[in-house]
Amino acid sequence: MVVAVDRYTAEDACSLVEVDYDPLPVELELEDAVRDDAPLVHATHPGNIAAHFVQVSGDPEAAFAAAEHVTTIRVRVDRSTAAPMECRAVAASFEVVTGELTVWDSTQAPISVRGGIASIFHLDEDKVRVVAPDVGGGFGQKVLLFYPDELLVPMAAMRLGRPVKYIEDRRENFVGSSQERTQIHHLKLYAKKTGEVIGLEDYFLHDTGAFIPYGIAVAQVASTSIAGPYRIPNIKVTFDAVYTPTVPVTPYRGCGRPQSCFAIERAMDLLADELGLDRFEIRRRNLVAEDQFPWTREGLLFADGLRVSLDSGQYHKALGKVRDALGGDGFAAEQAAARASGRHIGLGLACYVEGTGLGPYEGGHVKIHPITGKVYVNTGLTQQGQGHDTVFAQIVADQLGVPITDVILVEGDTKAFDWGVATFASRAAVVSGNAIHKAAAIVRQKTITAAANMMEADEKDIVLEDGHAVVAGTDRRVPLAAVATATNPLRYAFNEAAKAATQFAPASRHDGPALAEGQAPGLEATDFYSPACATWAYGVHGAVVEVDPDLLSVKILRYVCVHDCGNMINPALVEGQVMGGIAQGIGGALYERIEYDAEGNPTNANFADFLVPYATEVPKVEILHLETPSPLNPLGVKGVGEAGCIAVGPVIASAVEDALAPFGRPRFHQVPITPSVLAEALEPAPAAA
Known part of the structure; x- marks a missing residue:
């Protein structure tokens, strides 16, 4: 690793480093890499086989024997790369006095990065903050844990006591960030003469590159998507994940599905x-x-x-x-x-x-601010252009009856929300969205209960609309900011503004805190959602x-x-x-x-x-x-x-x-x-x- 005051100096310094290489024989073609005489990427893995996996559904052998027609096909999808317009970037700063390390990382998984950094450098997790700014596309390439720079840049910042950053150029992205796609499928459809498919058999080779940092996820997703939307009752699918001396493979948008x-x-x-x-x-x-x-x-x-x-x-x-x-x-x-x-x-x-919508879970935190009435929402995800701030705001606004513009989302920051997984596998709306929905529903009920106490009304008559709690069929209403203030006894006692803000008849005014018995102060809640399955x-x-x-x-x-x-x-x-x-x-x-x-x-x-x-x-x-x-x-x-x-x-x-x-x-x-x-x-x- 070379660290310098600017990129130009670093590039010059790199050119002074001399490395002697002993070239080894290579085999790049997937079908040749599994031959007995092929050069090995890793001496410990004969045939360059990183993983062998078989899955069976139904009784395929019986279906194969009963078929009236068999269609055989070999298909190939070649290697590509996510190529986000914004390459990966990481920066870090270490505060010596407090021992706090802050890392800005264009990652899709800031909470996992924080955990890894804390573990490897023996830091308390509360001393590590990872922030993932909204800095462009990811498409799966930015979810790998870890790229070397995600550890080396924080290490350099701690050792040097100065902020350090690394930003890929385009060539570095092509050779240093993960890729995907190459698979060769040998597929057979066993059918009746009417065209009804009664069995499917597939054997495919999956190119995993020189290492297998993401396990068999890409190949497994391909193998379980192979029958598509068809009611094929009998399936046998086998794959070999194969090492080749190329850039390692991890999920890229689609993750095995385009191939299958x-x-x-x-x-x-x-x-x-x-x-x-x-x-x-x-x-x-x-x-x-x-x-x-x-x-x-x-x-x-x-x-x-x-x-x-x-x-x-x-x-x-x-x-x-x-x-x-x-x-x-x-x-x-x-x-x-x-x-x-x-x-x-x-x-x-x-x-x-x-x-x-894969699990295991995501969480959401929702809070109505007692002064402004704006709603703050936090989750552990990041966004790379998916529009989380709009979607999650809609979910909360529907529950709390506030304008979407009054919902403020903060995500991609481990100090804002420190439990979660990552943005990948088309899961944000399903998993985080439902977690936020659940948290907002709790806040909704708290708000209705508190507003009913304040206005001496029945809970079933309280409607949340336009940032207010309203007694249905009347002009009695109270701003959500005032309700939030009233649910905090200490703040309520010292905030005369809250009383002035309540716009309903004095005779129905409730001058004490609005908390129900056993209710925690404030209009806020945290909840989690764990999907039962995809x-x-x-x-x-x-x-x-x-x-x-x-x-x-x-x-x-x-x-x-x-x-x-x-x-x-x-x-x-x-x-x-x-x-x-x-x-x-x-x-x-x-x-x-x-x-x-x-x-x-x-x-x-x-x-x-x-x-x-x-x-x-x-x-x-x-x-x-x-x-x-x-x-x-x-x-x-x-x-x-x-x-x-x-x-x-x-x-x-x-x-x-x-x-x-x-x-x-x-x-x-x-x-x-x-x-x-x-x-x-x-x-x-x-x-x-």
Whole structure:
């Protein structure tokens, strides 16, 4: 580690460090890395196998034997990276007199970082404060515990007695921050001649990079999402997590779901082709019906350690809405007309499910301020653009009858709230949202009780609205600030302003404290929510694309997304999350791939060579909503943060394949579909000897 007065000096100092390397043989290709003669990343792990995992649901062997048709497919999703516009950053300052260490960290898990720093440096947790400012995207890359700089920067600040900071540049982000995506699936669908799938078998390789800092989470999520929204009763899924001499892998937005969705949806398209069925029809015949929920897959354990159980949904209705939005039966005529004029358009389709709202828990604290009447809310999460301050304010405002602008959220600061997990896995609204809802409900009841005492009214007649407690049907009301003051005996005794603020008839005035017997002072509460299991959001995506076989380009003409995340607290924010995910999904479908040379060095670790979609490459998306409340939590919500990116790859591949059907029906079972992939697919088959 080099510490200097500025970055320029540090860079110069680094150039003076000489390191001698002894190059070792490497194998970067996933399928070759597991061969017996492959060079090992770690001598302790033969075959470079970091983990081997098998899950079984139902009686797959019997289903395999009974099948009337078997579809076999191999698919591959290549490596990508979160590439947040704002790279990771960490700064630290140590106060020698008090022994307090403050760390500012662009992390998604400040409470966990605090615990780790305190443990490793043998500090009391109350002497370590971690603050995660709202400094841009995370997408999972900023939740790893720990990156070296998250320990080294605080260590340097303590040793030097001066503030120290480290901010990644773009190349450092590419080589020093975690990545994701590479999986190769060998999947078989066992079906009846009618197209009903009765069994699924999947074996896949998962690239975990040089280390496995996040365990098997990515591969496990992929394995438990492999059957998608389909009522496949018999499943056997096996994976090997494989070490390769590359950047370590941790969850990136979607966390294994884009890979499994690509596998099952490309397989469903192939099954439809082999049986001569429409792609919408093959899905209609296999989707879980509304009266079949909860649909449980015994034997498949999700990332929370609990069995997969799809809790609610309207899968068939979502499929129908996409079909209608894309023109239904009329698309065939549109496609024929385009082909007659020399244009190649195609329709793509994919369904997905997303396990959201993972535990173990989150908490929330809600307090009505006794002077201003504003409501302060704290939770242990951080935000990277999800709109927590709006969503959580809405939840509290609905309970307490205050303007949203009077709700002040403070999160991402271990001094403000020091119990919690992190922002990841589409869990904020489900877990923290319900914790805040529970805390706000307690404060609501306290407020009603106190206001009823003050105005000598029945609790059932108290209504909270416009920042006041009101006796229904009368003009008797009291500001929440005054109620909060009245519930603090000491403050009440010395605050004449509280009396002046009460605007109801003197005859009904209650001049003493408003506390009920046994009630704690103040209008505040802390509560926690621990979900019983994951909630399962879902959706259907469809698109029409045009492929130019001469320019080797793909243009998205129309894109439709139907998404269901249960009750929507804020539809605009839901659309923003879905739209952002679709933009990232387009990157993975058409552009983004980390390239390594033969020695394992990244060759495109910059935004000149690693291609991300511009705004011009992201089409206007028609987002249609369904709301099927989850029965698993008080708000009836499901997560939405990762949903948009999951289905884009198979949608684009399906559409490109459909567009190029006249060219011998080339198959697209790998993403991204780059111009070179298109060129290879369009090469004429070699003439028979």
